[in-house]
Amino acid sequence: MTTAKQGKALDLDGSRILIAGAASLVGSHTADRLLEAGVKEVVLLDNFAFGTPEAIAHLKDNPRVRIVRGDLMRLHELIAATEGMDGVLHLAAYMTLGFSQTPWEAVDVNVRGAQNMLEACRVNKVKKVVFASSNAVYGYGTGIVGALAEGGPFHSTGAPPAAILYGASKIMGEQLCRQYHQKYGQDYLVLRYSTVYGERQHYRAANALYIMETYDRVRRGERPVLPGDGKDTKHFVNVADVARANVAAFRSAATDVAMNISGPEPVTTGELVQLVLDYCGSTLEPEIKPDPPGTVRLTSGGAFHIPHDLAGEVIGWKPQVSMKEGIRRLLAWREAQEARAR
Amino acid sequence: MTTAKQGKALDLDGSRILIAGAASLVGSHTADRLLEAGVKEVVLLDNFAFGTPEAIAHLKDNPRVRIVRGDLMRLHELIAATEGMDGVLHLAAYMTLGFSQTPWEAVDVNVRGAQNMLEACRVNKVKKVVFASSNAVYGYGTGIVGALAEGGPFHSTGAPPAAILYGASKIMGEQLCRQYHQKYGQDYLVLRYSTVYGERQHYRAANALYIMETYDRVRRGERPVLPGDGKDTKHFVNVADVARANVAAFRSAATDVAMNISGPEPVTTGELVQLVLDYCGSTLEPEIKPDPPGTVRLTSGGAFHIPHDLAGEVIGWKPQVSMKEGIRRLLAWREAQEARAR
Numbered sequence: 079m080t081t082a083k084q085g086k087a088l089d090l091d092g093s094r095i096l097i098a099g100a101a102s103l104v105g106s107h108t109a110d111r112l113l114e115a116g117v118k119e120v121v122l123l124d125n126f127a128f129g130t131p132e133a134i135a136h137l138k139d140n141p142r143v144r145i146v147r148g149d150l151m152r153l154h155e156l157i158a159a160t161e162g163m164d165g166v167l168h169l170a171a172y173m174t175l176g177f178s179q180t181p182w183e184a185v186d187v188n189v190r191g192a193q194n195m196l197e198a199c200r201v202n203k204v205k206k207v208v209f210a211s212s213n214a215v216y217g218y219g220t221g222i223v224g225a226l227a228e229g230g231p232f233h234s235t236g237a238p239p240a241a242i243l244y245g246a247s248k249i250m251g252e253q254l255c256r257q258y259h260q261k262y263g264q265d266y267l268v269l270r271y272s273t274v275y276g277e278r279q280h281y282r283a284a285n286a287l288y289i290m291e292t293y294d295r296v297r298r299g300e301r302p303v304l305p306g307d308g309k310d311t312k313h314f315v316n317v318a319d320v321a322r323a324n325v326a327a328f329r330s331a332a333t334d335v336a337m338n339i340s341g342p343e344p345v346t347t348g349e350l351v352q353l354v355l356d357y358c359g360s361t362l363e364p365e366i367k368p369d370p371p372g373t374v375r376l377t378s379g380g381a382f383h384i385p386h387d388l389a390g391e392v393i394g395w396k397p398q399v400s401m402k403e404g405i406r407r408l409l410a411w412r413e414a415q416e417a418r419a420r
Numbered sequence: 421m422t423t424a425k426q427g428k429a430l431d432l433d434g435s436r437i438l439i440a441g442a443a444s445l446v447g448s449h450t451a452d453r454l455l456e457a458g459v460k461e462v463v464l465l466d467n468f469a470f471g472t473p474e475a476i477a478h479l480k481d482n483p484r485v486r487i488v489r490g491d492l493m494r495l496h497e498l499i500a501a502t503e504g505m506d507g508v509l510h511l512a513a514y515m516t517l518g519f520s521q522t523p524w525e526a527v528d529v530n531v532r533g534a535q536n537m538l539e540a541c542r543v544n545k546v547k548k549v550v551f552a553s554s555n556a557v558y559g560y561g562t563g564i565v566g567a568l569a570e571g572g573p574f575h576s577t578g579a580p581p582a583a584i585l586y587g588a589s590k591i592m593g594e595q596l597c598r599q600y601h602q603k604y605g606q607d608y609l610v611l612r613y614s615t616v617y618g619e620r621q622h623y624r625a626a627n628a629l630y631i632m633e634t635y636d637r638v639r640r641g642e643r644p645v646l647p648g649d650g651k652d653t654k655h656f657v658n659v660a661d662v663a664r665a666n667v668a669a670f671r672s673a674a675t676d677v678a679m680n681i682s683g684p685e686p687v688t689t690g691e692l693v694q695l696v697l698d699y700c701g702s703t704l705e706p707e708i709k710p711d712p713p714g715t716v717r718l719t720s721g722g723a724f725h726i727p728h729d730l731a732g733e734v735i736g737w738k739p740q741v742s743m744k745e746g747i748r749r750l751l752a753w754r755e756a757q758e759a760r761a762r
Contacts, residue, residue, distance in 0.1 A: 181599060185535060185592075189527055221573055231563055231573035234591070239598040246591040249576070249584065250527075256581040257523060 082392045085265035085333030088165050088206050095328070096121040096163045096204075098150065098195055099170025101129025103279050104210065104271070107321035108167060109137055115325055118142065123159050124170075125149040127183075133278050150191030156198035165206045165328050168195050168251075174214075177247070178240035188247035189254075196258045207266040208327045209255050211336065213313070213384050214245035215270060226384045228270075228336060252336055259334050267327045267393070268336035269320075272384045276317030276404065277411035286314070288347075292354045293409055296362060302355065304364040308348030313384045315341040316399035316407070323395045330393040340384035341397050341404070353405050424734045427607035427675030430507050430548050437670070438463040438505045438546075440492065440537055441512030443471025445620050446552065446613070449663035450509060451479055457667055460484065465501050466512075467491040469525075475620050492533030498540035505544060507670050510537050510593075511552045519589070520582035530589035531596075538600045549608040550669045551597050553678065555655070555726050556587040557612060568726045570612075570678060594678055601676050609669045609735070610678035611662075614726045617746065618659030619753035628656070630689075634696045635751055638704060644697065646706040650690030655726045657683040658741035658749070665737045672735040682726035683739045683746070695747045 095112050097105045100122035109120045122134055122145045137143045148155040150170055160166060170191060172184035192209070199207050216226040218241045221233025232249060234242045258264040275286040292302045323339045345353075351364050389395045399407075437454055439447045442464035451462045464476055464487045479485045490497040492512055502508060512533060514526035534551070541549050558568040560583045563575025574591060576584045600606040617628040634644045665681045687695075693706050731737045741749075 178599075181596070182535065185531055189531055193524065193527060217573065229577045231559065231575045231577075232591075233573045235571045235573075239595040239602065242595045243592055243599070246588045246595070249574075249588040250592075253581040253584045253588070254523070257520075257585070260581065 082332040082335045084331045086205060087331040088328045090325070090328060091116040092118045093164040094119040094121070094162055095165045095167065096123055096160055097167045097169060098123045099129060099168070100124050101126060101131065101133045102169060103133065103276060103317050104274055104320050104324070105129070105167075105169050106133045106137065106278055107276065107317045108324045109134070109143065111321045111325045113140065113142060119144060121146055121159060121163065123148045150187050150194055153194045153197060156194050157201050160195075160198045160202045160204055163202060163204050165208070166195065166199055166204050167208045167210070167324055167328075168192065169210045171210065171248075171251075172244070174241045174244045177243040178238070181240070181243065184243070185247070188244070189250050192251040193254050196254055196264065200258060200262050200264060205265060206328055206333075207255060207264060208324055209251060209266055209268045211248045211252050211268045211270040212245075213270055213272045213338065213340070214241070215248050215252065217245050218242065222382050224382060226338070226382055228338060228388050256334065265333045267330065267332060269323055269327055269339045269389075270336060271320055272313045272315045272338065272340035274317055274320050275314050276408055278317075279408065288312075289350065289354065289405060289408060290412070292351055293358070293412070296354060296358045296360050299362075301362050301365040302351045303367045304347055304351055305367060306347070307366065308346060308351070308364065309381075310347045311344045311381050311383070312347065312350065313340050313344040313382070314401065314404070315339055315397060316404040318407075319397040319399050322398075323389065323393070326393040326395045332392045335388075335392055337389040337392055338384050338386045339389055339395070339397075340386045342400055344381075344383040345401050350401070353402055354409070357405055357409050424674040424677045426673045428547060429673040430670045432667070432670060433458040434460045435506040436461040436463070436504055437507045437509065438465055438502055439509045439511060440465045441471060441510070442466050443468060443473065443475045444511060445475065445618060445659050446616055446662050446666070447471070447509075447511050448475045448479065448620055449618065449659045450666045451476070451485065453663045453667045455482065455484060461486060463488055463501060463505065465490045492536055493528050495536045495539060498536050499543050502537075502540045502544045502546055505546050507548045507550065508537065508541055508546050509550045509552070509666055509670075510534065513552065513590070513593075514586070516556075516583045516586045519585040520580070523582070523585065526585070527589070530586070531592050534593040535596050538596055538606065542600060542604050542606060547607060548670055548675075549597065549606060550666055551593060551608055551610045553590045553594050553610045553612045554587075555612055555614045555680065555682070556583070557590050557594065559587050560584065564724050566724060568680070568724055570680060570730050598676065607675045609672065609674060611665055611669055611681045611731075612678060613662055614655045614657045614680065614682035616659055616662050617656050618750055620659075621750065630654075631692065631696065631747060631750060632754070634693055635700070635754065638696060638700045638702050641704075643704050643707040644693045645709045646689055646693055647709060648689070649708065650688060650693070650706065651723075652689040653686045653723050653725070654689065654692065655682050655686040655724070656743065656746070657681055657739060658746040660749075661739040661741050664740075665731065665735070668735040668737045674734045677730075677734055679731040679734055680726050680728045681731055681737070681739075682728045684742055686723075686725040687743050692743070695744055696751070699747055699751050
């Protein structure tokens with residue numbers, strides 16, 4: 079049984095939910111699930127700096143969907159956008175690549191942007207905030223081994239600055255939520271997604287991109303590239319499972335707790351490549367290749383996994399999509415997309 | 421022997437050094453040491469939001485000192501202030517109390533302010549940045565036990581949001597330095613001060629303030645208050661030692677490394693109170709009292725210490741001022757100050 083603090087559950091039927099950073103993989107899938115759950119309105123907020131109109135193209139003519147162009151750095155826009163909202167899903171964030179390439183914008187959005195959104199929610203008495211965090215709060219480098227459970231520390235030895243900046247920015251985002259809870263009673267839940275992948279995947283997530291890169295090589299008849307010895311661990315989670323977790327978080331009465339959202343089990347790079355080869359029906363042999371200098375990876379190659387038992391206890395969620403099924407869906411979507419483009 | 425990366429040492433004789441957040445305990449003492457070391461000019465930058473003119477009153481008529489009112493959130497002011505500077509000591513920061521009471525300003529100064537200063541240093545080709553960090557990068561709560569050495573992770577379980585925000589903001593500041601080093605070759609050193617105390621102490625540092633509070637009670641004839649069982653550990657460092665460390669950091673050729681700056685040894689709360697009682701020649705018995713709810717402390721009471729061996733190896737520094745001597749200096753200063761006021 080969970081010992082999570084109890085706030086108020088949100089009855090999604092007839093409610094209004096805003097998604098910040100909505101023109102995205104997780105945003106678009108979550109909007110689909112919220113509409114299925116009977117919400118009255120979904121507001122899709124994005125500044126379209128990275129989010130693409132394509133990601134939400136299937137939603138734009140839905141009468142229950144409203145697309146709002148807004149920027150997390152402009153508090154007044156957030157106050158206007160959250161007026162009348164029952165819940166807010168805060169997805170908007172820069173990741174490690176962003177902290178490397180555009181560190182000013184990344185600092186803005188991940189720290190001040192989160193603070194602005196919480197302030198807007200306070201002003202408009204938004205009942206529940208679901209804050210998208212990341213397993214980056216456990217850090218990177220040689221310390222990342224074994225189970226990365228919710229009470230664990232943040233490791234950084236041997237990691238590049240951009241990765242540490244990203245992780246620390248997510249720690250700050252989580253703590254700003256806690257601060258608004260303690261100061262103003264704001265109900266919130268933090269979901270720490272592991273590496274999200276799936277249909278409508280964008281091209282900023284370095285780890286998720288690897289599935290696509292492998293697929294592209296195999297289809298060109300090139301051998302897939304296996305960094306290191308292929309035993310590097312990754313722990314993905316399919317976007318369908320993440321969308322279900324977001325909905326479950328809104329529906330849960332739990333508050334003031336952070337939980338991991340990860341796939342059924344971790345996968346090694348070798349297994350991942352084999353799943354793509356199997357999907358393609360290819361017999362190509364993977365090519366083992368050391369990472370180029372400066373490559374940013376979650377770990378230094380240690381075996382780790384991200385337990386999601388707490389999410390089971392707190393919001394009654396567990397992942398349903400296996401890596402094999404998730405890769406099938408992703409690559410089938412990719413093929414359908416290309417067929418349409420031809 | 422150190423394996424620290426080597427940049428260029430700064431010849432302080434004839435050099436120009438800017439101190440950001442200069443109207444402060446550490447700032448004023450470091451300015452004194454820099455002037456002794458023969459610098460041509462010390463620029464004392466402060467926005468005087470917390471810094472007080474009193475802290476630098478003894479310096480204001482020195483022809484080698486220039487006081488500049490400037491704000492870390494205004495990049496153009498930092499670019500103007502760092503023009504022609506050889507070195508920058510970046511002290512300006514909000515601490516845990518600031519992240520609790522004024523979290524917007526704290527986020528601004530500790531994250532964006534550090535980024536602004538690094539950018540100004542890049543623009544003006546400042547040779548060396550010494551960035552004041554904190555043992556807060558090891559975090560708080562139940563994880564803080566034993567030696568807090570430089571490779572250790574950031575703990576946060578059981579800690580209040582403001583403390584975690586402060587620690588994470590310092591992690592970000594350090595990593596922004598590393599990023600400027602990697603991207604632009606900026607020479608820098610990070611000094612992680614433990615709890616600084618000493619003459620001209622200000623009233624924002626919750627832990628250092630305890631010495632003064634104890635002294636005030638004893639002089640009023642009240643029993644000093646001992647939180648918990650008096651075995652709570654604190655690891656102070658005297659401001660004279662910190663000022664020497666800052667000077668040593670400028671003079672060192674080492675770059676791109678973070679090191680602890682801590683006093684000779686940790687002290688328990690019980691020992692600390694006894695030192696104050698001894699100084700006052702008092703036989704009052706300490707009163708044991710549990711902390712009020714919401715009290716912010718570095719640890720949950722575990723025994724810990726902060727080794728400073730790396731600073732010995734990298735910049736040839738070790739602390740000289742014992743807790744007994746440091747308390748004597750602090751309280752003698754306090755008495756002299758009050759005598760002047762009468």
